[in-house]
Structures are given as C-alpha cells and as structure tokens.
Amino acid sequence: MTGIEFSNNINKLSSSLRPFALRLTKDPEEANDLLQETVLKAFNNRDKFAAGTNLKAWLYTIMKNTFITNYQRMVRRNTFIDTTDNLHYINSSGNITENMAYSGFAITDIKKAIAKLEDNYRIPFLMHFRGFKYHEIADKLEIPIGTVKNRIHIARKELKFMLKNYEMK
Structure with a gap:
C-alpha cells in the first residue's frame, strides 16, 4: 500500500x-x-x-x-x-494532613500485646517480623520448622484477638 x-x-x-x-x-x-x-x-x-x-x-x-x-x-x-x-x-x-496520635496509640497497644505473648510464641514471631526466614529461626532456636510456623501462626492469632479493637470494618 x-x-x-x-x-x-x-x-x-x-x-x-x-x-x-x-x-x-x-x-x-x-x-x-x-x-x-x-x-x-x-x-x-x-x-x-x-x-x-x-x-x-x-x-x-x-x-x-x-x-x-x-x-x-x-x-x-x-x-x-x-x-x-x-x-x-x-x-x-x-x-493530606495526618494526625499521628491514633498510630501512636496503636503502636503502644501492639507492643503491649506482643509483650503479653509467651516466650515460645513471642521470640519466633519477633524474629520472623525482623526478617528471619522460617529455616533460620528453626536453626537458631533448634526446633523443627513446622513448630516455628505453628508458633508464629498462634502468635498472630493471639495478637489479632488482643488487638480486635483495631480491626478494619
């Protein structure tokens, strides 16, 4: 063409x-x-x-x-x-104007809730939160990887229950 x-x-x-x-x-x-x-x-x-x-x-x-x-x-x-x-x-x-007061309260409550967790749930949860992989946590704590996953899951579940006031509606 x-x-x-x-x-x-x-x-x-x-x-x-x-x-x-x-x-x-x-x-x-x-x-x-x-x-x-x-x-x-x-x-x-x-x-x-x-x-x-x-x-x-x-x-x-x-x-x-x-x-x-x-x-x-x-x-x-x-x-x-x-x-x-x-x-x-x-x-x-x-x-956009943000008021940081609400997030300040939330962070304080989250820290308190994490502190209330039993050590065998809190430690793996915090390690995972800080960026450790499941296998690294298992090696460091000398426990099976399945136990690490289970403890992190339970920690999340307990935190969700303790922080239900912050649930999105």
Missing part, C-alpha cells in the same frame, strides 16, 4: 474512530486529541502495518492503547482535574 493510499484509508476511517474516542474520554476536546495522536502514531508506524489486514482494527487498537497509556500516566502523577470554572490542576497528595 502506497503512502497516499494509506493516507486516504486513514482519512476515511477517522470519522468512525471519533465516536470511539468520545466513548473513551467522555470529553470532545480530549477525543480530538486522542484521535489526532492515534492518526499520528499510525502514520509514524505505517511500515508496521501488514498489507491485507484490517486497518480499522489496527487503528482502534492504537487508539485504545494510547488512551490506556495516557490514563495510566495521569494516575501515576496522582493529579486530578478540578472541573470548576477556574480549571485548576490540583495535586491531591499535597492536601
């Missing part, structure tokens, strides 16, 4: 691409930008199009992938668009 034929075919298909762009973006201006970006990518990658295949499907795929990439980029920036008359771009992470 020559460059002129390719250009004419894309020109014919662009009218059917616009409604798809509108469905994806829900905004006429963004749909126009997406359509323009799709056509540009199609022209730049004309050599990758296999003659005899479905050009319309190829263009739809380019458009969908472009939309997804742009959406992921926007999410990564963690920015949303304020739709008020001023149209400000607001970085949502800058507006």
Whole structure:
C-alpha cells in the first residue's frame, strides 16, 4: 500500500474512530486529541502495518492503547482535574494532613500485646517480623520448622484477638 493510499484509508476511517474516542474520554476536546495522536502514531508506524489486514482494527487498537497509556500516566502523577470554572490542576497528595496520635496509640497497644505473648510464641514471631526466614529461626532456636510456623501462626492469632479493637470494618 502506497503512502497516499494509506493516507486516504486513514482519512476515511477517522470519522468512525471519533465516536470511539468520545466513548473513551467522555470529553470532545480530549477525543480530538486522542484521535489526532492515534492518526499520528499510525502514520509514524505505517511500515508496521501488514498489507491485507484490517486497518480499522489496527487503528482502534492504537487508539485504545494510547488512551490506556495516557490514563495510566495521569494516575501515576496522582493529579486530578478540578472541573470548576477556574480549571485548576490540583495535586491531591499535597492536601493530606495526618494526625499521628491514633498510630501512636496503636503502636503502644501492639507492643503491649506482643509483650503479653509467651516466650515460645513471642521470640519466633519477633524474629520472623525482623526478617528471619522460617529455616533460620528453626536453626537458631533448634526446633523443627513446622513448630516455628505453628508458633508464629498462634502468635498472630493471639495478637489479632488482643488487638480486635483495631480491626478494619
């Protein structure tokens, strides 16, 4: 397919691409930008199009992938668009204020609960919490690996019971 034929075919298909762009973006201006970006990518990658295949499907795929990439980029920036008359771009992470009092209480309660555990449950649990592997704990405490796993499981279960006030609802 020559460059002129390719250009004419894309020109014919662009009218059917616009409604798809509108469905994806829900905004006429963004749909126009997406359509323009799709056509540009199609022209730049004309050599990758296999003659005899479905050009319309190829263009739809380019458009969908472009939309997804742009959406992921926007999410990564963690920015949303304020739709008020001023149209400000607001970085949502800058507006978060945390009160550390609640987490301070939680840490104190967690430490107290761990201290209440029997030594044979607390020690393997703390070792695992600090990053030791099961086999390392078993070697250090000279007990079977199954016993280590069981003790850590029981410690977690007891801690969950002692800290049930912090359960997410």
